[in-house]
Amino acid sequence: MNADYDVAVIGGGLVGAALAWGMARCGPRVCILDEHDVAFRASRANFALIWVQGKGQGSGAYAELTRRAATLWQGFADQVEADSGVAVHFQQPGGFAVALSDDELRERTETVNGIQAQAGVGDLFCQTVGRNEVKDAFPTIGDEVVGGIYCRLDGHCNSLQLLRALHIALPRHGGQVLSGQVVDRIEPRNGGFTIRTSAGDVTANKIVLAAGLGNLDLAPQVGLSAPVFPLKGQVIVTEKCKPFMRYPMVNLRQTNEGGVMIGNSQENVGFDLAARLEVSAPMAARAIRVFPALKSVRFVRTWAGLRIMTPDGRPVYEQSKLYPGAFVANCHSGVTLASMHALDLAPAIVAGSLTPATAHFTASRFDVHAAA
Numbered sequence: 328m329n330a331d332y333d334v335a336v337i338g339g340g341l342v343g344a345a346l347a348w349g350m351a352r353c354g355p356r357v358c359i360l361d362e363h364d365v366a367f368r369a370s371r372a373n374f375a376l377i378w379v380q381g382k383g384q385g386s387g388a389y390a391e392l393t394r395r396a397a398t399l400w401q402g403f404a405d406q407v408e409a410d411s412g413v414a415v416h417f418q419q420p421g422g423f424a425v426a427l428s429d430d431e432l433r434e435r436t437e438t439v440n441g442i443q444a445q446a447g448v449g450d451l452f453c454q455t456v457g458r459n460e461v462k463d464a465f466p467t468i469g470d471e472v473v474g475g476i477y478c479r480l481d482g483h484c485n486s487l488q489l490l491r492a493l494h495i496a497l498p499r500h501g502g503q504v505l506s507g508q509v510v511d512r513i514e515p516r517n518g519g520f521t522i523r524t525s526a527g528d529v530t531a532n533k534i535v536l537a538a539g540l541g542n543l544d545l546a547p548q549v550g551l552s553a554p555v556f557p558l559k560g561q562v563i564v565t566e567k568c569k570p571f572m573r574y575p576m577v578n579l580r581q582t583n584e585g586g587v588m589i590g591n592s593q594e595n596v597g598f599d600l601a602a603r604l605e606v607s608a609p610m611a612a613r614a615i616r617v618f619p620a621l622k623s624v625r626f627v628r629t630w631a632g633l634r635i636m637t638p639d640g641r642p643v644y645e646q647s648k649l650y651p652g653a654f655v656a657n658c659h660s661g662v663t664l665a666s667m668h669a670l671d672l673a674p675a676i677v678a679g680s681l682t683p684a685t686a687h688f689t690a691s692r693f694d695v696h697a698a699a
Contacts, residue, residue: 343537344493351500351675360508380478387445388687396667397480403666408675410496415489416583422481422578423604452479482610483575515650533652550649552690557633559594568626636660644685
């Protein structure tokens with residue numbers, strides 16, 4: 328097929344942008360078809376963590392995929408910054424999940440120990456620490472904190488800057504970002520694909536569906552499945568403060584600009600994007616128990632976004648058997664896995680396959696569950 332592009336990526340959020348940049352670095356002509364700000368961007372709901380601890384319960388393959396991504400992140404950040412000239416403010420000092428009771432600490436410890444014990448999982452470098460060790464890391468920690476889990480692979484970044492950097496870096500490898508492109512349908516033809524969009528037709532030899540919730544409709548058009556649903560998450564941001572958090576926490580982090588982000592809510596309420604006080608108030612109350620000084624800090628903004636979830640919380644990666652060259656990529660850890668998407672998965676897609684590590688995550692696993 329005499330196509331406009333070697334690869335068209337549908338979706339310009341963090342998953343699509345990381346894959347597009349990674350593929351363009353390998354030489355193909357790559358474009359992103361992006362709805363722009365009319366899309367339900369999961370990138371709006373993320374907490375900008377690169378996070379290992381707690382991920383992969385019941386799936387050693389997912390724990391190992393996450394661990395691998397965390398080890399790739401420094402090199403990934405360096406390369407994206409060099410390509411774009413945009414600082415993504417990546418830091419990897421390790422991260423904490425603190426506990427406000429002995430029972431909570433016991434549950435967190437059992438979870439991370441169980442994940443580590445699974446076959447095929449490399450060292451996650453997670454350890455249970457007591458109150459004194461937490462206080463050494465956070466001198467202003469609240470009296471109710473009894474201890475926590477520390478993982479030295481955890482970190483954080485400025486995810487909005489990361490997305491901007493990837494969009495800037497793509498053209499420097501010959502790629503294009505085509506904004507305002509709402510995809511109506513995909514037509515496999517002549518060994519390639521014609522993508523009908525609101526702005527006209529685009530042809531490509533390969534396509535990658537990275538449209539998040541949009542993949543629900545797009546995937547079946549090329550013989551794939553994307554069993555995803557929206558899970559709302561709310562985020563609170565405070566006014567800028569003097570630095571007091573040297574490490575991120577699973578539901579609290581201080582940004583490079585000084586504001587404190589508070590998150591970790593989960594609501595299965597469809598496409599509702601309203602921020603609700605009954606959800607944000609308990610988040611703020613817990614944050615104040617962890618850091619009592621936050622009681623005197625102004626909360627300046629709250630918003631909600633939609634995470635992309637599958638029934639088991641793990642990613643979906645698959646190439647169509649019916650139409651080879653069509654790939655789907657869905658996950659709710661677009662920040663953490665961005666490094667793996669760009670440096671491992673993207674070159675594999677260019678070569679015509681998934682990586683062995685991502686091949687574990689086809690949607691066929693849900694067909695088995697449904698038949699059971």
